[in-house]
Amino acid sequence: MASAVIELRQPSRTIKILKALRPRSLRQTLLVGSLALGGFLWLFPFIWTLVTSLEPNSAELVTPRLIPNQITITGYQQLFSTIPFARAAINSIGLGVVSTFLQLLTSSMAAYAFACIAFRGKQFIFLCYLATLMIPLQVLIVPLFIEMRDFHLIDTYPALLAPTIASAFGMFLIRQAMMTVPQELSEAAMIDGAGHLRIFAKVVLPQVRPALATFAIFAFMASWNSFLWPLVIVQSSAHFTLPLALAELHGQFTTEWNVVMAGSVLSILPILLVYVSVQKYVVQSIATTGLK
Amino acid sequence: MSIFKSWKRGVIAALPLVVILGGGAGLTAATASASPTVTTINYFTYTAAPDHLKDLAAIVNAFEAQNPTIRVNVETDDYADYFTKLSTELAAGDAPDTFELDYQDFVNYAASGSLLNLGSLAKADKSWNPAFYAGSALNAFSYNGIQYGLPEDFSDVLLFFNENLFKAAHLAYPTTSWTWKQEMAAGKQLTNSSTGVWGLFQPVTFNEFYKALNQAGGQFFNASKTKAKFNSPAGVAAAEHLISKLGTTMPTLAQIGNTPNFDTNLFESGKLAMWINGNWQFAGLTKVPFKWNVVVEPGDTTKASAVFFDGVVVNAKTPNTAAAWKWVDYFTSSKVSVLRRVTSNWELAPVANTSLESSYLTATPPQNRAAVFEALKAPSLAPVITQENQMETFVNDALTNAADGSGTVAADLNHAATQVDGLLK
Numbered sequence: 001m002a003s004a005v006i007e008l009r010q011p012s013r014t015i016k017i018l019k020a021l022r023p024r025s026l027r028q029t030l031l032v033g034s035l036a037l038g039g040f041l042w043l044f045p046f047i048w049t050l051v052t053s054l055e056p057n058s059a060e061l062v063t064p065r066l067i068p069n070q071i072t073i074t075g076y077q078q079l080f081s082t083i084p085f086a087r088a089a090i091n092s093i094g095l096g097v098v099s100t101f102l103q104l105l106t107s108s109m110a111a112y113a114f115a116c117i118a119f120r121g122k123q124f125i126f127l128c129y130l131a132t133l134m135i136p137l138q139v140l141i142v143p144l145f146i147e148m149r150d151f152h153l154i155d156t157y158p159a160l161l162a163p164t165i166a167s168a169f170g171m172f173l174i175r176q177a178m179m180t181v182p183q184e185l186s187e188a189a190m191i192d193g194a195g196h197l198r199i200f201a202k203v204v205l206p207q208v209r210p211a212l213a214t215f216a217i218f219a220f221m222a223s224w225n226s227f228l229w230p231l232v233i234v235q236s237s238a239h240f241t242l243p244l245a246l247a248e249l250h251g252q253f254t255t256e257w258n259v260v261m262a263g264s265v266l267s268i269l270p271i272l273l274v275y276v277s278v279q280k281y282v283v284q285s286i287a288t289t290g291l292k
Numbered sequence: 293m294s295i296f297k298s299w300k301r302g303v304i305a306a307l308p309l310v311v312i313l314g315g316g317a318g319l320t321a322a323t324a325s326a327s328p329t330v331t332t333i334n335y336f337t338y339t340a341a342p343d344h345l346k347d348l349a350a351i352v353n354a355f356e357a358q359n360p361t362i363r364v365n366v367e368t369d370d371y372a373d374y375f376t377k378l379s380t381e382l383a384a385g386d387a388p389d390t391f392e393l394d395y396q397d398f399v400n401y402a403a404s405g406s407l408l409n410l411g412s413l414a415k416a417d418k419s420w421n422p423a424f425y426a427g428s429a430l431n432a433f434s435y436n437g438i439q440y441g442l443p444e445d446f447s448d449v450l451l452f453f454n455e456n457l458f459k460a461a462h463l464a465y466p467t468t469s470w471t472w473k474q475e476m477a478a479g480k481q482l483t484n485s486s487t488g489v490w491g492l493f494q495p496v497t498f499n500e501f502y503k504a505l506n507q508a509g510g511q512f513f514n515a516s517k518t519k520a521k522f523n524s525p526a527g528v529a530a531a532e533h534l535i536s537k538l539g540t541t542m543p544t545l546a547q548i549g550n551t552p553n554f555d556t557n558l559f560e561s562g563k564l565a566m567w568i569n570g571n572w573q574f575a576g577l578t579k580v581p582f583k584w585n586v587v588v589e590p591g592d593t594t595k596a597s598a599v600f601f602d603g604v605v606v607n608a609k610t611p612n613t614a615a616a617w618k619w620v621d622y623f624t625s626s627k628v629s630v631l632r633r634v635t636s637n638w639e640l641a642p643v644a645n646t647s648l649e650s651s652y653l654t655a656t657p658p659q660n661r662a663a664v665f666e667a668l669k670a671p672s673l674a675p676v677i678t679q680e681n682q683m684e685t686f687v688n689d690a691l692t693n694a695a696d697g698s699g700t701v702a703a704d705l706n707h708a709a710t711q712v713d714g715l716l717k
Contacts, residue, residue: 142380142383145380145383145386146384146385146386149384149385154386231373232376236367247369247372247373248341248368248370249342250370250371250372251342
């Protein structure tokens with residue numbers, strides 16, 4: 001007897017997704033609908049930015065719209081002729097990378113000390129370090145400026161980097177992750193003759209990659225978006241960062257919004273790339289550290 | 293071996309810091325080795341960026357060619373962030389040698405002692421010609437009788453009118469002899485609800501109120517600036533003059549709402565016969581499909597036009613006073629600077645001899661560009677105190693309350709005057 005083999009044709013991947021998304025109840029319909037609306041509202045400013053960047057300058061640009069009346073790249077062309085945009089972008093990228101590296105280095109080392117090494121006064125020093133988070137930058141601006149002036153570092157890259165070398169937030173985030181690393185691993189390494197530096201680099205640090213990636217994003221974004229300190233310390237256009245360069249596009253009485261938006265679109269792209277490349281670590285980190 | 297490796301790791305870890313800090317030190321070393329015979333001064337500006345950096349560079353180059361021992365280092369920022377940076381630098385004792393200030397900020401900075409007295413430098417300079425400037429402009433940058441700044445540019449508020457609408461209504465165009473009475477009468481005659489045309493638009497705001505107060509013969513403060521005087525009968529007349537237009541010759545505040553450029557769009561669409569606005573609107577109106585012109589704004593008992601000045605000042609702590617004086621003098625009164633401003637459509641220089649700006653005066657529209665300089669003869673300058681924003685809020689709130697009828701004009705102005713008196717203590 002020939003066996004009848006009934007082959008069930010597997011639905012395509014698209015159909016599987018659509019079936020999964022298909023609302024099974026009114027509640028689900030409302031949920032999907034509100035999420036879609038929320039997503040649209042969140043995306044709207046970005047779409048408006050992009051649309052405005054592709055239109056010629058006019059008074060109508062202040063009216064929000066999703067579809068451009070006329071598409072042109074004059075905004076992008078003017079961007080590069082009006083301000084040193086390319087130089088500012090290179091400055092922002094370079095400062096972002098170096099600042100992120102320095103913060104990862106100092107924060108992870110400080111976090112290791114607070115998480116894995118017992119020493120007298122640890123809790124007190126930790127709380128003092130954390131307390132610095134409560135001091136806003138505006139309070140520190142003038143003393144920092146005086147400090148940079150006394151070191152003859154005004155309008156230099158070191159002055160732009162100096163306040164960003166350490167991060168109390170980064171230390172706290174990475175410490176939380178390091179505290180979840182089993183102590184037995186460190187103890188085993190210690191028995192094998194490893195010192196703190198080796199345990200830090202070879203045992204603990206690899207275990208907290210998600211937290212490092214998450215903090216790297218925060219640090220890079222903070223450096224990328226930093227405005228107040230570069231505003232005060234930078235004097236020449238050669239050291240402009242992107243936020244400073246974009247601010248220069250605002251005239252005293254009028255602003256060419258299509259040019260400003262063109263600059264905004266281009267300045268979003270690198271940070272988007274950074275996030276996409278480390279996205280999976282961010283999700284892992286949120287799961288393991290309980291960061292909200 | 294392990295010690296060597298840990299040393300190596302330490303060196304590698306410290307390398308980025310060494311490179312960064314070494315780069316900074318290298319830069320400062322290079323700067324320090326510049327020629328000692330050349331004096332470099334800094335000039336901080338907000339009006340040049342983003343459209344006039346090349347024009348400013350041309351003026352700087354011309355100055356440096358004439359003064360080979362002086363170099364001018366230009367720093368720019370947008371207006372919104374300019375004062376954050378300037379205040380920080382002043383607080384740290386590291387402000388630029390010369391910088392730009394608008395009139396309102398000039399008063400506060402002069403009062404705080406941050407500015408150098410230019411009077412003695414001017415007297416010692418045989419080539420300085422105070423008659424070069426329009427008198428009212430030079431006076432604007434004098435504080436307590438001392439010259440602390442030089443006027444750089446100005447703009448002013450005029451009465452714009454749509455000639456086509458006046459012709460269609462068989463009305464004579466506004467002239468310099470007009471008063472509020474003729475202005476309101478024409479505004480009412482030109483308002484036509486069936487065609488959607490309004491006769492006269494003037495915002496009901498602090499900026500219009502202090503000017504209208506001057507036009508009615510009143511003053512904002514007493515002579516010693518210890519008491520508000522804008523709640524006088526002249527102040528009430530000024531507020532009533534502004535509010536009486538709402539719903540009569542212009543839309544109500546509710547109809548205007550928060551629509552950006554409401555009045556600009558109304559005039560450009562040919563639906564507004566008379567419009568109180570500034571000469572900065574000229575460039576945007578070149579392509580409108582009707583003929584228009586300007587005239588000095590009518591007053592009530594007195595002529596007074598709102599004028600906005602920018603000036604250049606010298607840091608009181610600069611070590612380069614002579615070089616700084618030469619730069620501010622050249623930037624505000626050289627023919628190179630004045631002509632460059634005119635040809636590049638930068639803000640106008642407030643000069644007494646308007647033939648230097650003939651290319652601006654002969655350009656059209658409007659035909660009567662001479663009104664821009666006529667308005668300088670009777671300027672109405674903004675009242676200035678340290679808590680400027682709060683003062684403006686009190687007055688704007690009083691005008692809004694009076695406009696929506698929730699109080700009488702006199703009562704609302706009295707209340708605002710009491711509030712402003714509190715700021716003067």
